[in-house]
């Protein structure tokens with residue numbers, strides 16, 4: 001984690017409220033990917049009609065641009081309304097594979113009030129890439145998105 005980039009991003013985060021939703025989501029994904037080189041794929045899924053729809057991402061194109069609620073770790077974060085931090089995706093039967101390189105995944109719910117409305121999804125090529133610092137940081141960003149865009 002690049003602490004300096006992280007701080008600068010957190011200080012300037014309010015500037016995203018001046019953008020339209022799509023541009024803001026894309027910008028946030030890009031910044032997150034820059035802040036930590038272990039964040040190999042960063043996406044924002046939004047819940048629409050019982051589907052998770054990929055609104056913005058940085059990294060390789062995925063075939064999972066829409067995920068039916070119930071599938072994958074992405075759904076688990078919504079259904080449980082909590083962070084899913086999987087250190088070893090291949091050991092988790094719920095995992096829905098996107099990229100062969102992925103070893104660990106962090107999914108953090110975006111909430112409107114208490115209700116989950118989407119999520120930030122991060123894939124890493126490293127096993128166990130995400131710790132409590134990542135969870136807290138990404139939750140802060142997810143809360144910002146929930147407060148300003150939903």
Ligand code: SME
Pocket residue numbers: 041043062064067071072073074075094095096097098105121123
């Ligand atoms: N791995 C996710 C699917 C989305 S991709 O990581 C982009 C899952 O298990 O739900």
